Structures are given as C-alpha cells and as structure tokens.
Amino acid sequence: MSVIFLDNAATTPLEPRVKEEMIRMMENFGNPSSTHLNGRSAKVEVELVRKRIAKTIGALPGEIFFTSGGTEADNMALFCSVRDLDVKRIITTPIEHHAVVHPVEFMSERGEIEAAYLKVNEYGDIDLEELELLLKEGPKTLVSLMFANNEIGNFNPVKDISDLCQQYDALFHSDTVQAMGHLPINVIDTKYDFLTCSAHKIHGPKGVGFVYVRSNLKIKPLIQGGAQERNMRAGTENTIGICGLGKAFELAIDGMAEDQRKVEELKKYIIKEVQLIVPEVKFFGRSGELDKSLYTVLNIAFPKLNNEMLTFALDIKGINVSGGSACNSGSSHGSHVIRALGSWTANYQPVRVSMSKFNTKACADRFLNAVREIYNTQVEC
Template identity: 50%
Template sequence: MQNVYLDNAATTALRPEVIDKMTAALRDNFGNASSTHSFGRSSKSLIEQCRKTIASYFNVSAAEIIFTSGGTEADNLALRSAVRDLGVVEIITSRIEHHAILHTAEQLRKEYDIRINYVNLQPNGIVDYTHLETLLQNDSKKLVSLMHINNEVGNILDLQRVSDLCVANNALFHSDTVQSVGHYLIDLSTVKLDFLAASAHKFHGPKGVGFCFIRKESGLKPLIFGGEQERGYRAGTESIHNIVGMDEALKLAYTNLDTEKQYIKELKHYFITQLNDKLPGCHFSGASGDLDLSTYTLLNVSLPFATEKAAMLQFQLDLKGIACSKGSACQSGSTMQSHVLTEVLPINLLNKPSVRFSMSIYNTKADIDYVVDTLCAFAKA
C-alpha cells in the first residue's frame, strides 16, 4: 500500500525551509513584540519585515497587511465591519462561496437586516457577470464578496472584471483568495479589491495564521479588542513563528511559481487523461476539467459508480492510503451533500460519488497512477 496525499486544498505539508525558519524564530525571537526592551524590539522588527515582504507581492503598502489567525477570521473582519461600520446594507455573493462567507452573511442579515443577493451562475458554476452588473445597478451601499478560486471545484473568478464592475458602480469588493494566494499573482494596484483574505496553510505554510488586506482609508474597524497590535485592527500578541513561517512559505511559493505551476498543471492534465481513458463516464464537476477556467491544483470528479457503492468509496480510498475529500474540509463528517455540488452538478449526478483531488509539488505521476488503478479496481469489485 502506498500513502498518497491529494487533499492539498484542505491543507498542505510544510516546506522544510519553512520549518527551519519557524524553529529559528521560536528559539531566537521569543520576545513579546509589544515590549519595549531589546527582545521585544527584535520580534517587532521581524514581524514588520515579514509584513513588508508580503505586501510587496501584491503591490500594496505594508500598513495594508493585517495578520490574522487565517482566512475565516479575515473574511469575518471584512464582512462584519463593512456592515457594522461602513454602512453596507446589501451583500452580493454566490451560493458556492465558502461557508466563512455564506454563514457570516446570513448572520449579518439576522443582526442588521441587510439584503443578500446571490449572483446567477452559469451551468459550470462560473459567475454570470452580466447578472452581477445588473445587481450592482442600484443606489444602496453594497459589498461584493466572491472568491477567486472555488475551494471545491476550482472555478476561477475574473478578479479584474469584477473589480472594474465594482469601481464603476461604487461598490466595495472583498474576495476570499485562500485557494489562490501562493498559486497566482494578484496585483492589487490594478485589481481594486478593498479586502482580501489569505491563509498560510494553503501554500505550504503553518496553520493558525493568515492575513487580511485592508485598503488604506477604507474605514474598516476591528472585531477583536484589547490591544493596539496590528495597527489596532486585531488585538492580541502576535504569533511570531507563524508569521515568519507564512512569510517564508509565500516567498518560496512566488520565487518558484512558474516552475511549480507548470509541474502541477501537467499532473492535473495527466490525471484527467488517465481518468477519461481508464474510467469512462467520469464527469468533472464545475469547470474543474477545464485547465483554463479552473485552478491547476484541483480536480473534482463525479465517478460512474452505483449508488450502493458510493457510500464505501471514501472508506476504501482511505484503506488504500489515499487522502482526498468529498468537499471542503470544513464540512468533514457531514452527511449532507456539498452545497457547491448541489449548485453545479446535473440532478442525475447528485447521487454519484464526487471526490475532490487536490495536488501539490509533492505529488507525482506515480501517485496519479496508483489512484486511478485503485478507482478502477473498486469499480470492478
């Protein structure tokens, strides 16, 4: 039995260089960054250097990068403060967003009686940009929240197009870029996002740390009170080793981006080819089978297995040492159908087993062969 990890959309392995940087920070930079003595100043200097480096990848100022515990906190900070403090009375989103957006928006509707409008989707789950433009054409204070890369089917949002629509209609624009930061370059000097959320553990960094981009003079206010850390946006002692690890992971991701992107993209193309050749009847959910419309890191496939076999598939894959998922890791253990697949799959495929395979630089064609062979053997059993 092999061990094959194909659940990188849930979390990624730490790069060895990241572990080394984090270990050094734990050993040498244990001072509280809010302390005024030399130990504190050393930690503060390290944090600010990381902030400056991370900001440079997005063409923004260091002051616009706020460290958080991850993407979910960053999403909550942007949405909740936009409604509570910026006068937003309408959120425009889609029904295939991460629950960090959908559940937060619904809670805000209950608390503040805001409107939620859901943009139409094309059959493959790609946003209907014409409908989005229609939704933007009223005078209410609006926030558009649409994710850059869908975490279950990998659909890519045209950030520039949505940005232009929001600017033209005086709407705020937030994007959950958890699945794209570290995998795609985002130039925030041209893409006029107001808020962006990212999480380090999606690009071979540590868990428990991420950041929120908050465009200067946005007026956004904090959700967590009790200190002046993070420009006053987020009280609490900074996790220095995690911030250092995130900085190193992002640095390596963007330094090696072209080479690693091409490598993983070829793996995905090979995976699609092998499934089509050896397991006829596969359906690639959303746009995940299209290398231009979906991310190169993720493939979501509805498999041609009988309903009675579907319940055992995940168990059998796990027994064979294959790690993958049926949807978002945040829904692990749920018996409910994925809300994303419910929107993008034809009715006749909803009872078929759907699996999300997500790849990284640590995967090989041998991994793909093993998975495809395992699926074929399961189909014949």
Template identity: 45%
Template sequence: MTTAQRIYLDNAATTPIAEEVVDAMIPVMREHYGNPSSTHAHGRKVKGIIEEARGSIAKMLGCSPGEIFFTSGGTEADNLAIRGSVANLGIENIISSAIEHHAVLHTVEELHHKNGIGLHMLNILPDGHINMKHLQTLLNSTTKPLVSLMHANNEIGNILDIETVGKMVHQAGGIFHCDTVQTMGQYRFDLSQGHINFLAGAAHKFNGPKGVGFIYINKKNKIHPEITGGAQEREMRGGTENVIGIVGMAKALEIAYREMDAKKVHLKHIKGLMIQLLRDAIPEVSFNGDAEGNSLYTVLSVSLPPNDASSMILFNLDLAGISASGGSACSSGATGGSHVINCLNPGSNRTTVRFSFGKQNTEEDIRFTVNQLANWYGNKA
C-alpha cells in the first residue's frame, strides 16, 4: 500500500503540503538564491521576497509587518516568547496549565527551577477547559504575571476564549502569550485588538512546509533574541533566513484563509459523522474534552473501552492503512502516555486515539475507519 492509498487522520501532527505551496517555493529554490543580508541585487531581490511574505502574513492577522518575526517553528516561537518575557519584561510569575504543549510546559518548568520564577498551574475542569475563576484568582494574587495558554489543545481540541483571557490578563497588568499552532489557518485573528502580546504559529500545521514558523510580538513589548549571531529579523533572530520556507508559509496561510469557510463546514461534518458512527458502532465509546462543544473542528480524541485489542490499536490501524495518533505526535518515542489524558482521566484503563482531520478527508475515510474499529470493539457501521 502506497502512502497515497492510505487514510491520513493525523493532521494535528502535520498536514500534507499543498500543491500551490510547492509551486510557490520551486522558483525561489531555482532562481532566487541570494543571501537576503547581502546588499547586491541578488540579495536585495531575496530580501524583498521575505518582506513580501511578512507583509502578507501581517495583513491576514491584522498587525504590522514589523510585529512578525520568522522562526523555525512553533516550539522556537513559544520559547522566544516565554524566555524573552522573563528576561526582558520583568516577569516574576508564570501562569499556565498542565495540559499545555511541552514546548510551553518544559520551558516554564525550567524557568521555575533554574531561575526561581513563580509557576502557577491552573485548575482544569472535567471537560478539559481552563477554570476561568481560578485564573482570575491567580491574576489577583500574583505580581507581574505572564499567562501562557494555547488557543486550542492539540490533543483534545478544546478552544480557549482568548479575547476574554487577554482582557483579564491585561486588566491585571500581565502579559499574554498564546500558542496558536493548532488554530492558525483554521480561524481568523485580528491582532489589532491588542488582546495578545505574543502569538506562535507553524506552517506545517496549515499545509505548509516543515521547519518554519513565526512569532507575533506586540510592538509595545521589547525583548532581546534568544538566538544570536547576526542581525537578521531586525536583530530578533540570528542566522540566514529560511527563504523557501517563509515563501511557502505565506502561500499556505493565504490558501488557508481563502478556503477556510468551506473547509470548516466540511470538517465539522466529518467530525460529527465520526462521533455519530462511533456511538452507533461502539456503545461504550466516549470522547475526551469538550468534543461537541467549544472544540476545534479538526480534532477528535476518542476514548475506547479496555479489551484485548486495546494495546495494539494504533498498530492495527496502521496495518489497516489508517494513520492516527495515541495523543500528541510532536515527541516521537515518548513513553508514559499522554500528559493531557493523564491530567483529565488519571489512572484510567481506557485507550485514547486522536483522529485529526484535513481538507483531503472524506466520508468514505471515516466510514472505513469506524468499521475497522468496530471489528475490534463493537458492531460495523
């Protein structure tokens, strides 16, 4: 079975690159090879290409081009925001949650242990949402806080009301960093409203190339680079820019915005269909998080009852030609299960499979997948 014949339901891990994106990148690889830091014609041409991409992304996000900085991806962007805030903005306390991506969790834990920064973890409600009352309590009781929370959880899909959180944080005199890696290209943003100080995105989550991302830094927040060695990115990130990646990312976001409304309708239908078929086929199925409420339409975290097939479920899906995840795929080879699921359902003996959808997925993909699960857990759909 070739890759093209398989069913890909792991779009929260990464997405297939769009053909239009490849077409935009190839001429840059072939023809525009100058170093953008060079002052000659070759360099100036490439510098112009980068700035055109920056302007395109900024326009879609409702911010100034000067507030967009290119990175190697979401992890670097998260690190820059958090470490930069602590080093340069007088942050004394960090408020986050135990269900954040490890790019955030590992960073805030290190700053707590090595730098003595106060670290306060928010209570999580049974449905996986942040306890907003606890957030307000922590904001009232901490000085100079940085709040670092993701827009949508990459494992269960729960959506955070970032406008409300941003207002709460700023009223308390704090800084708000938001990881939008899962929602960039799925939802529209208007950063001109000023609710967010730092925002992270990664191209490969919205059908762009891997190894490139960006950080939005509100112009009021002045931080220093974490990667030094050159004056690139207006001295925010040393090192020659990933020009082809930047071009591909801008094109991918342009396509995502163009197709967003139709894609949202399609994928909401796909997700709803899978929920319905799973309930019909496997009576004991349940769903982690707020799957049918305030949830990302591309992610469905399925909780399956224990049986003889449980320990081999991902392997068997793979053999059946279906690519899915047991949780986050961002840390391959990780052991100990999902920290998000362990937080929501400690000690559970159920098996979790994350199915995440892309614009290429069809009803037939979903029916085939549910039928495979029904072979091991229940009745065929």
C-alpha cells in the first residue's frame, strides 16, 4: 500500500534539487571560520545563501542569522529581547507554537517578564482593539504574534500589528515558520523586528533555519562559544544544511505563485468533497476560508466516532495526517490551539490535512475515500 503524505505542516519531503545541492556541498568540507582557501570556499557558500535570503525579504545580509531551525530562531528572538533589550512584557496568544508559548511561560514563571495573552474567539481571531488597549500602557513590550497558525492556518493581521507596535514603541516578533516561502514576506513593507524560518517546512532539510533581527537591535548571542555568525550564534555552521536551506528557499520563492494555485485548488476540492461525505463537518479556525488562512492548511472538525481514533484509522489506510501539530503527537493532552477555540471543540476530532506542491488530486481522493469508508463503517456517538 502506498502512503499518502498530507502532513506537510509537520514537515515536507526533501526536494530532489535541494538534495542535489546538499550532496554538492558535502564535497566542500571546509570550516567557514578557517582563513585558508578550504575554509574560505565554505564561507563563500554560506554568505551567498545569506545574501540571497536577505535580498528576497528586503533585509540586509547582516540581519540574517542561521540557526538550528524555527525553535531556536523563536527562542533567540524571545530570550534575547528580554535579556538584552529591556523587554519587561510579552504580549502573545495561547495559540502560538510551543516554540513561543514555552519560552514565554518559562520567563513569566521566573518573574522575568509579565506575560499578557490576547483572547482569541471561536475562530482563533485576535482583537486588535484589545492589543491597542494593552499597548497604551505598561512596560517595554515585545509583541509575539505568528504570521500564520500551524494548526488552523489563520493569518494574523501582521501589517496592523506592526503599525500598532510602531505607534506604541513596542517590538514585534512574528513566527513566520509556516508562511516563509509560501507567501511574500518583506521587512520593508511591514516593519518586523524579528522573523523566523525553518528549512524543513519548505522542502529543505531538518535542523536548519534562520532568524531575521532588525539591525538596530543590539542583542547578544543565545548560544555562547565561538565567534560564528558575526558573534551572534556560536557553533560551526551547518554548511550542508545552510546550502540546502538556500536552495529550498530559492525554489519556494521562484515557484510560489504556481504552487499556491495548485495547492489552493486541492484545498478547495477537499473542502467541497468532505462536506458531501460527512455533512456535519466544520473547519477549525479560519482554515475553511481560503482568503483568511494558509492555502497549505485545512483543519477538519469531524464529529467524534465511537472509538475516537480517526487519525489512527486513516493511518492504517496509508493516509498520513495529523490530529494536532507534530509536536503534540506524543501527548495525551490534545492540541492547545484547538482547546483555545472553546468548549464546542470537545465534540469534534481535528484532522489537519496539510498539503504541498507534491500532492495531487489523486492524494486528495485517497484521503476522501478513506474518510468515506471509515464513516460508513462506524456508528457516530
């Protein structure tokens, strides 16, 4: 039985051209910190990737720092702004990724910051008026609100958030891990102080990403050691990973319009068909609304089955989807994002279908047929 992979918000398959680029770089074993020719040639490769990424998002090369992925990038933005930039309060929501939620909880429990959580409604929307009210008073603040949610796909109004942050002199960190490479993101049109990216969400390798840090922000390294990354992130660079990230980023940007068109069609198709098979389905957050959510993410709220094991039943049929985010898959607590949408969610099972350019209509049909079979053989609660 072939396996259908519809869990691309958890991770994406490596693009063959990214793999080729990484294999090419494996031949170049230089340490970018070495000053001899062997080291310099590795350094050139790393700097080329930095320059290309910076140019694409309207940043300066010196504002891009390579990290071990999205989690480290988010941690760097949060911990460094508290330690080095006098931030005393972080405003966020309960539906951020754990890479944001947990550092904020950690610092708040230690008394280092005040954590303020914006309310989200049953669709996962924030209220800008509530944000403005909070920003009007209070200590030096970092606002940490993601560009697009990894579980329900919702967009936050990042331009409006950024404008408010400027008006009230707050810093703005946006976790752009699910959006970078899928949608145009530019630090000139919207003023961000920190942005984050993870290569494995855009058909690149795992364990590599970057953080954008606006050049006027003087932070110190989170990871201490050598002077790599202009003294901002110690540790010998993951040169193969960085070149893989560079290629994945370039391919994502070049193919963005076409990939969006293709994946959006698939999402529209699943939305329409799944409602014919199980008319009681709903969609979590804004994921059922094309203009309000990531085209890659559809989180379907299925009425609960007797055995409550829908994702397991799908897995048996060779369909890889997620019941929460990948980071929650080993947890018995369910998804913190779905829970935050209100008590009504307890009667539904989330099935997050997340798509990539490698999915076809045949993949969608395999998923839909599996749902049909499961629902036809089960008696609902």
